[in-house]
Amino acid sequence: MDKYISSTSQQYFAFNIWSIESAKAVIDAASQMKCNIILQTSMKAFEQIDKKEFYAFVRSYEQKKGIKAYLHLDHCKEMDFIQEAAECGWDSVMIDASDKTLSENINITNKVVKLVRKKGILVEAEVGQICGQEDEVTSVGTGIAKMDDIEKFIKSTDIDMLAAAVGTVHGLYRGVPDIRYDMLDEIGRITDIPLVIHGGTGLTNEILLKMLIYKNVKKINISTDVKLAYKRGIEESIQMGVMEQNGFDPLKVEWFIHDEIQNMVMNKLKLLRKDSLR
Ligand code: 13P
Numbered sequence: 706m707d708k709y710i711s712s713t714s715q716q717y718f719a720f721n722i723w724s725i726e727s728a729k730a731v732i733d734a735a736s737q738m739k740c741n742i743i744l745q746t747s748m749k750a751f752e753q754i755d756k757k758e759f760y761a762f763v764r765s766y767e768q769k770k771g772i773k774a775y776l777h778l779d780h781c782k783e784m785d786f787i788q789e790a791a792e793c794g795w796d797s798v799m800i801d802a803s804d805k806t807l808s809e810n811i812n813i814t815n816k817v818v819k820l821v822r823k824k825g826i827l828v829e830a831e832v833g834q835i836c837g838q839e840d841e842v843t844s845v846g847t848g849i850a851k852m853d854d855i856e857k858f859i860k861s862t863d864i865d866m867l868a869a870a871v872g873t874v875h876g877l878y879r880g881v882p883d884i885r886y887d888m889l890d891e892i893g894r895i896t897d898i899p900l901v902i903h904g905g906t907g908l909t910n911e912i913l914l915k916m917l918i919y920k921n922v923k924k925i926n927i928s929t930d931v932k933l934a935y936k937r938g939i940e941e942s943i944q945m946g947v948m949e950q951n952g953f954d955p956l957k958v959e960w961f962i963h964d965e966i967q968n969m970v971m972n973k974l975k976l977l978r979k980d981s982l983r
Pocket of ligand 1 (some may be wrong): 721926929
């Protein structure tokens with residue numbers, strides 16, 4: 706079976722979701738844009754959703770909508786969750802042992818590769834700590850990986866995707882993002898392993914397009930923006946009066962939320978089009 710992400714695959718945006726409804730909004734956007742998509746569950750979301758029901762929904766809805774929606778476990782620190790994701794049909798997992806020493810990170814990552822490789826599940830791993838907070842995972846490292854560490858890590862592991870800390874941050878940015886484009890270039894020279902950019906929220910279209918020029922950048926993660934779109938949907942419902950006691954209409958509230966998420970996702974996916982601003 707071909708890997709869905711490889712050095713020759715398309716470039717993707719990956720969106721963090723937490724429910725069937727949020728997944729539906731993302732798939733609807735991808736279907737509108739006629740493009741495949743990655744749905745990510747944080748450990749917290751993975752723990753809470755009914756995995757069988759969620760998996761069945763995604764597999765039938767992607768088919769109905771004529772696209773592929775790959776399932777990815779984001780920032781996982783627990784072997785049990787990785788095992789469970791593999792058993793439940795997730796397409797890829799991220800082992801995040803970036804808070805450990807480099808050699809511990811290598812050992813843990815190798816264990817994960819061994820555990821899931823036979824099932825054809827792809828493995829993403831992190832080198833250097835990407836700062837900020839992603840659900841329950843918080844990191845306060847330097848935010849920039851050392852090139853030597855990256856080189857050693859990729860030589861000592863057999864990962865399918867590399868999340869290297871290149872200056873992006875999880876959550877909202879304080880000030881202007883200081884992205885190390887030179888590292889995107891340098892990493893591309895030493896390996897053809899697909900590169901994953903975390904902390905996509907708060908990066909302008911210009912920055913995102915600039916990153917997408919690097920052909921080794923294959924996955925850009927967006928989480929906070931999905932939550933913010935959800936919040937806007939609720940705020941809009943209040944403004945439009947659909948939360949009024951007498952006229953309270955939960956379906957309308959859900960549609961406001963759906964549309965906010967769908968529009969945000971579509972705006973990101975437009976950047977993948979060859980005829981976009983690039
Ligand atoms: P943001 O919340 O900054 O979009 O980061 C998402 C992410 O990198 C998920 O792993």
